[in-house]
Amino acid sequence: MIRALLAIVLLAAMGLVAPAKAQDLQTILQTHAEEVANPGRRSVGVVIDDLIASGLPQVAEFLQNWQSRDVVQDEATGLFYYAKPLRDVDTGETVDLPDASLSEIRPNGGVRKVIGGALVQFQLSDPDPTRRIDALDAIARAPDPDQIEPLEASVNGEPDAAILERKQALVAMLKARFAGTTEDRVAAIQSLSGTLSLDARATLNQILTTQAGVAAMLPDDVNVARILSPGNDISEVEAYGRLVDAGLAPARISNAAIKEALAANIDGGAVAGIPVHDLNTLDRRFEAYTRLADQGLVAPTTTDEAAAASLADHVFYEAYTEDDAAVTVAAEAVLASIERNVALNQTADLALDAMSLASIYFLAAIGLAITFGVMGVINMAHGEFIMMGAYTGYVMQQLIPDYTLSLIVALPVAFAVTFGAGVAMERLVIRWLYHRPLETLLATFGISIALQQLAKNIFGTQARPLTSPGWLDGALVINEVVSISYIRIAIFVLALIFLGLILFILNKTRLGLEVRAVTQNPGMAASMGINPDRINMLTFGLGSGIAGIAGVAIGLYAKVTSEMGADYIVQSFMTVVVGGVGNVWGTLAGASMIGTLQKGIEFLNPSNTLAAQTYMILFIILFIQFRPKGIVALKGRAAEA
Template sequence: MKILLLALCFALSFGHLATAQTTPVQDVLQSQRALIEKSSRRSIGPAIDALVASGLPQMQTVFEVWQAKEMWQRKADGLFFAATKNADGTFTLLDFEDRGEVGTAASTDLKQLKPNSGVRAMIATALVQFQLSDPDPAKRADALNSIARDPEVALLAPLRGSIAGETDEDILARKTRLERLMTMAYDNDIPSRVAAITEMSGDLGVDFRATLNPILSTTRVVAQTQPDANIAQEVNVGSDTLTRADAYALLVAAGDAPVEITVDARDATLEAQIDGGRIAGFPVAQLSTENARDKVYDALVERGLAAPRVTQADIAASLASYRFFDVYAEPSQVVTNAAEAAVSASQTRVAISQVADLGLDALSLASIYFLAAIGLAITFGVMGVINMAHGEFIMMGAYTGYVVQQFVPNHTASILIAVPLAFAVTFAAGVALERLVVRWLYHRPLETLLATFGVSIALQQLAKNIFGTQARPLTSPPWLDGAWAINDVVSISYIRIAIFVLAFLFLALFLFIMKLTRLGLETRAVTQNPKMAASMGINPDRVNMLTFGLGSGIAGIAGVAIGLFAKVTSEMGSDYIVQSFMTVVVGGVGNIWGTLAGAAMIGGFQKGVEFLNPSNTLAAQTYMIIFIIIFIQFRPRGIIALKGRAAGD
């Protein structure tokens, strides 16, 4: 009876093993069993190729399990399984066919396959081919990222095959672009490569230019006649790209000319031959001149103790016997010609895009300067008050935004609250400054300058006492993160766009106040003729107070905007006070359109200097001040000067 039971168990077990062995996945794995067991980077390639060539969709699971070191081999029959460890130390075996459980086994009955890093890299390459058509879009995107990082010719065909069935538009665009790039680099068909290059000619993508660079890479070769290769150019000795010394060094490296004996090499040889205070019979004490050393060295050459010196005549003769060429690494001239044309078109578009990007940067900087100067245009341009504390009002607005964010964690809500609150705080501070200090110093510009300068120092110290000397963060809302990328060259951050829009809104607000409100009418009247305005029932003191407060309030809002991308410190106002004064003076005192024009001129000039001299950030400030000094010699009243009676004041 026991014998029958054992026979039955053996039969069932054998039947199970036979079933497992006859599954398509196991058949392929068993056919490559020896290589898989060895798992050597040098020998595993054919096994991986065989698994891929099987076309079985389950091979993706095999590769994933194998790469994760979770594939096990049963010692009894050599079959491969995925396995999960149980609480009692045994392993549940999972079949690769349908991931179903096929039994359990003790750890002693199994062998874990642990591929090294080299084998795992090869598995990853094979796995990419399956992931390109995976139902999960994230896995398809990861596969594209993997190919882009490490493209291989073997991946071109699977990539092409996956394009037809792609349903995601973004992934389809990425696949199509990557296929074009890989076609340029790896396709064996020359017309296909040329067509891909021509199709993408002028593209601004960094990946496109990076693909063309290896195609257009050259190696400098030396030959007596023109080599049978794809020649980029013949290089003349003595040109900027090939000096005589470099050319002769190439000959020496190629073994076509003897090594030139330098002065140091000559002296080292002489020192090595010193014997009893003499070299080749010559006293060392007499070798104080170059000619004497050359003579002794030649004596060593005659005795066979030193290598012959190479004369300039020898060098000239050697150089005259050889020609120098830059040879493309790409053997096809048709391909390199297409690549050259594509690179030229790309460079033209890159240059145009760089100009556009520089223009956006200049416009962005101009909007920042305008936003910082618009309040000063009111207090200095309209009222004629030199307010050196204007920068500190900007600083107060930025700190107001920081304080609001400490109580309102939602960054969008905090900014919406901070903008009007900063206006209110700095408006009140401006009114207090005008009532307590400035009102007593009208028409006394030097005293006003000194007084407001003292106030600015006091405000800076007060900010240090309250907030400390470390920079404080003013975090922008999430919808202002990132940048608007027009292409791979032209981009502008959303914060800069927001500041530009804010500057435009304040320009419109200022024009509305000055042209269509009673305060604007009274301000213009007081500016042009205070006595006549007073006789018409206008209170000049009240108008001056409100105007000064308005300019200070706008500076506070500018501080919130500037604090979103600049450091918020007690000294941040001093970074903008000089530019603000220059903007108002260059544009034209008392004219808002002049302030706008001045901001555009200064922002454009500064960005232009930075573009031409990017390594020196201080050069832009220096050249800008020199430019303004020269500019005001020819237009002392600015770009747009006031006309009429106010201009004469």
Template sequence: MTHATRPLIAALVAFLLLIPALPAHANDALRAVVAQNMDQIEKPSRRTVGPLIDQIAATGAEGVALLGAWADRRLGLSTDGRVLIVDGDIVTDAVTGAPVPGADPKMLRPNSGVRGVIESALVASQISDPDPAIRSAALESIARSGTADHLAALTAAAADPDPTLQARRDRLRTLLTIQHDDDSATRIAAIESLGGDVGLDFRAVLNPLLSTRQIAATAPPEGANIARELSPGDDALSRNAAYDLLKAQGIAQPRLTADAQRDALAAHIADGAVGGIPVADLSDPAARDRAYKALEATGQVTPAATEAEAQAAIDAHRFYEVYAEPDSAVTDAATAAQRSAQTRLLAMRGVDLGLDALSLASIYFLAAIGLAITFGVMGVINMAHGEFIMMGAYTGYVVQGLISDRTLSLIVALPAAFAVTFIAGVALYRLVIRHLAKRPLETLLATFGVSIALQQLAKNIFGTQARPLTAPGWLEGAITVNDVISISTIRVAIFVLAVLFLGLFLFIMKRTRLGLEVRAVTQNPGMAASMGINPDRIAMMTFGLGSGIAGIAGVAIGLFAQVTSELGQQYIVQSFMTVVVGGVGNIWGTLAGAGLIGVLSKVIESFNPSNTLAAQTFMILFIVIFIQFRPRGIIPQRGRAAEA
């Protein structure tokens, strides 16, 4: 290395060492805006901060970052007057972006109004941000409080690469066009493009367009968009309300009440007269009015309108409802769209009610299918059927405690619940039911006692508090068609489960030896026994099968209901009604009964959703009347079993 190159290398090293200390590139435009408006940055006002925010946003990315920090209350002022952005322990200069170690800035705390203005201004840049989450948040912000500026930003923005976000952006642009566009034809086209839409956002946009206010005038007001003319005295406008409207518009004086008139006249009696009217004549209402007017003319009382004057003023004016929206073509389009939306809304509410009824019917069917076997086929009144549902739910709870994976625990819980309740049903049959054959009253009392015992046993084991039976993640949420029609995923799963069990039951009864033997024993036990069939064994298996299905129903019901010792009691009455109304001993009748009760419950409940007890009362009353006319149910059993 020569002596000539050493100074050059030393200078280069010194330059490289100085690079980190050099200030970051400063945004001169932002620096100028900040310097000129420091007072307003420190103490902003919602009414005047708008132009400043626009100037800062126009300076580029640094200005947008400053606004974001300001809105998030992460902006501060240093002791030497610099604007700093604070991110945890990192403090940077808002203008240069250079770090400011050791700074202790005074944090700025803009109020919610100022922050709202800042956030609105930021949206215009955020809808084109590379981050989809930021773009989505910007659209949500516009949806909450969109303005004409947002409409311009949405119109000017490039297409979003995400189809879902682009669809949301298009809808927002249409809604903002209806609200803020200056061209009536464009607004009408936007309204018509969403005609019949039942979305809450669209209905919320239409409502302000069709809002009205009442006015009084002697002739139809020029330039007003009149919705209708009102007649004082009708339901829409009483005569008192009409006069109050005149008074509010400054057209009429305050009304003189009878009490106020009497007190005023009594206070101004002089020499046996009031206002030149003898006291003896004041029994006449017209004389009292003249006396008051005389006092009013001399300034002795406050001017007020007598009853006759008030009625005359009402009759001298015409009353109108006028739209807040001045353009009649826009309100006509909005009215047509609202009517179309209301028609579709009514139809969709009917569909939603039908889905709710179908969901409830599937729950009742699933709860009653086991009872249809034991009560319908065997003729055994099992009051402990609800407790088998409860046992199934608790079995699911225990399995879920042993297996953390929700899906796997549900898969294990279904056969486990069937096994537990099948064994319990067989035990109940062997220990109680078989000894009380052909004695329905004793069977009812015995199973009722078993029901109470099982409830108490559940309380002793699991306590009185409700136990959680959590559904897997894929069963959470709901299937939503629109803002009106939706059904929870669990209800859909229960419907599918009910259909599967219907198919399984039909397969067992029609295609298996067990089903053939069950039908034989049901129709003629003696003949079945002579053919080598053991009626006692078939009855035991049938009772166990019905109990096992009740256990599976308990797991399904426990996914959306509280698992307590009283869980079964909530469904035992509906289960019996389902079987009896549908037709004893007929699985298709059970299905029809569940459908009828589900529909009735939801229809009656729709008239008074807050009073479910009244809905149940009316439903039971209807069923009592129904049974009077069809005592054998919707689909009665036929053949020898019906004659037995």
């Protein structure tokens, strides 16, 4: 041995022994050439282990092609190549073998499954996050116990926090179903208690899958989920059907079927020895049928009393398909905990939706609340001012391609346009109709129709896009249950800004002081040098301008059409009336109440939005009967109107 080693060293020193060459993929494949060409499910693992141990980057591609049957072998040389086109397995370069005789490598389904499991290990550690996510999706679609080990191996080196969390959850779900010991399965199930994942709930529901059973006595070898009581938990008809299906009782047939069977077996004026003229009662017919059944001529049946006795003599139950009771107990407890958390988060999500809808209604109604409260004018054209603001935003986007800048410009421009339109409407129409509510309602309704037609003539009947800036795309995702779009958040913030701005104007400015004075006592305000006519004009213009800004915000969320104002006029009036006419805080309270009520009804009846609207209106009518002045009643002229 020593002499051999000395000889090798001497030859190496003389340059006669070449240094060891790094192993390539083809060399490994040639080592297992027979197994690669004709793989078997039980023996292919040796090849895969050697491929993985090599650490070669081209192994993943080979496994993919091998699994998809895109590998061929040159029968003359025994070398393997990728097919379509013919490529070298190491370099990936196209090769030209015109005279070669190539045989396709076609692994069967079992081998392909083993290869797929090995391939998942590579994909789970792929540098591309998208491929890692695809691998996790594949595991979630077809969970298998063989995936636990490669998935666990990929957890430690995962750099992405979101993917790491999903890997850990997926490991827990796989172990919950496939781990080797009860302790490991229970521990994995308990680790899912804090999640809201739909996949986790599906895993626990799979563990808690039940199947119906019936027996004379409750079996000792089944994991019973619950005992069923015929007539309470299960109908007696269904319970007896289970007895029949299990071969524990004869099937029951109708009286008509008994008559047909007897008629078919009349022999010499009698049936089973009973004369036909004696078959005039149900008991005698049943007796004859029973004799036929004993002779094997008809299917056996039973009486009501016998059926009731059979039901009483058997136990009906539902048993878990999972035999381990400790696992099902843990799964039941964790699933109940998850469902409670889901219910709480659904409530939070519903509250966010209600707040978002309330902010939209507040923006739509605040201008109407000001004009209605100060002037007592029922403005049916208020929705058209919202529509005008939305179309103003659309025009600004056509002039200014930058959506963020166009939105910033659209807000003051929409206010100016609708403020001017409101002042013109007040000067030309409203001022002549004060204290004449019916005429005011009809006049403003006519103006709303005219404005809708004008919008159709200018912009057409199709909806126009009011595109939100890129930073408003998407949603804020808090967890798998609670999320809210950034547009809704922006509208909510805008509603808060308007609330603060209007409170500042009404409480901290001379205009606000004069508005409040005219609201409370117009005669006294006039005697103090305040011009109520001017205040009415400015107030109506202010309310119309706010509606225009609301239109820009609503246009980002809803469709912009000539009829969009009609979608909000009813809710706006309901908001004002429920909250308290002419009061900012009342409008906020009314919007919150209506938004919450509408979302709550839609949650309870999601398939019928029209019914939800009807229920909401009925509730508001009842509410007004008990509190006609609204949630926050206003004192002064508005209260007297």
